[in-house]
Amino acid sequence: MSAVSHRPPPRRQQRDVLPWLVAPALLIFVGFAVIPLFGVFALSFTTWDGIGAIHPSGLTSWRAVLTHPGLPHALWVTFLVMAVSWAFQTPASILIGVFLAGDQRYRAVLGVVYFVPLMLSSAAIAIAYKALLNPNFGLGAGLGIDLLSQDWLGRPGLAFGVVVFVVSWQFVPFHSLIYQGGVQQIPKSLYEAAQLDGAGRVRQFFSITLPQLKYTIITSSTLMVVGSLTFFDLIFILTEGGPGDATRVLALDMYKRGFQASLMGPASVIAVILVLVGLALALLLRRLGGRDAGASQLEGV
């Protein structure tokens, strides 16, 4: 191998190696991601309790899920978590991102602390918040502030708010990082021109910063919206979908039907719906953004 031959091997022979280099990744990706994706579709036409044999059962599972009132509810809760957390996270992330992109002295220090939540597991976050929000022994009770010592996870409306808040706690830092990067790419000359024209700071924000961030907003929103479909561990530990089924999102509904109620067929139907909703949302946002395929690297992580 170390002997350098003076005649390079023919081009053709070289290139034939490349498909083999991609083979290991392809194999494992197909085996544990692509096949399961089709597999879940196939399983949605079967009956299986998770242990015994799998029996084909046609449309039984689909009929069971589609006529069950649980589905519209789970869809509605999923959509609501998505919409409310988007509506809260986006303005917050833009504000913080713009702030972090400025020259303020302390922003670097702030940045270090901001990203700590991203490092933590959803399990750790959910468990810490469960203790923190405990109406009897939590932070609010300890401080003696009645407003804070409510039964946060025991009432439907409050529990929903807590889920949205904790999700934002975890992900606003990530999105403000994206916005910080976006703001730093806006040419300074635009602001100088605006200043000469006498535009104030607020005017500059709405006429320059926001329009220039258009693609960043779409990127961040896509990640937020499609990502919100996959919240599972956080909600599972925080509320287990409760109280009642106030926070029972699709992913949780799938887990409960499949792995707790041993109804893998209907659970697979929910999983297929989850994929379809995610795909539809990614395509919709891409259409909204009017971006070409080459720029779509990030579609729906």
Next chain:
Amino acid sequence: MTTTLPGQRRPQKSAPRERRPVSSRPRRRRNWFGGLAGWLWLVVVAVPLYWSFITSFKEQSNYYASNPLVPSGDPTLDNYRLVIESDFLSYFLNSVVVTVGAVVPAVVVSFMAAYAIVRGWRMRFLRAVNGLFLMGLAIPLQATVIPIYLIIIKMHLYDNLLALILPSIAFAIPLSVLVLANFIRDVPKELFDSMRVDGATEWTTLWRLAAPLTRPAIVTVSIFNALTIWNGFLLPLILTQSPERRTLPLALWTFQGQYGVNVPAVLAAVVLTTLPVLILYVFGRRQLLSGLTAGFSR
């Protein structure tokens, strides 16, 4: 911050950022709204972290009586002792095995694939594979867990750490290939050509040229994957059963079930499972953040 290769070409959507000395920047007026949001968010982020940390050093009896935001005057390590005595170390080792066992192969196979895709872009097959990986970014793990569970049972790997490793590798591949391919594309073509003229095989070029030149990206992708897999909860939840196979997030959850009333002990467990990641964060922060921006930049 990441690549400083000569001849680097990174497609930029927007106008190039102006480079000028800091001193000549126009003085910006204070950003009151952003500043307010920034400081407010600092409080929102820091208070739960601070509270969890100081509470984990309180005695259970003291915990109910004391001011929750004031650290204990007489900190105790009893909570940590309780957590460590409940097999924390074995859960920790399981997490290490799963994380290292998944990240190393994931990055190696992704790097090989990314290299092949960049170098063999003219081949329709490789472009199709690239497209498949890109679509893979949109496949949610949650939606595939039932068939994964089935496959793992059929392979007789249920309740085995390998059951966690294999799907973790698969789901790490799309983003890894994407980021690594972006970086390999930045290696000047002339370098590849001169390697070829010297008679190097693709295999040699891959490890001797492309890998060293894209090392920052490899480190970044490794950190990012390690973080995701270390924090994974769903796969351990459905693919393992016995306490000896628990990884940290799952152990944390079961511990909370057992010691739910002993809040300081639960929080000590939270702090202990979080500590390794925070140490990693302190050392790899720049790499991680630059990697995030490289993977998600526009």
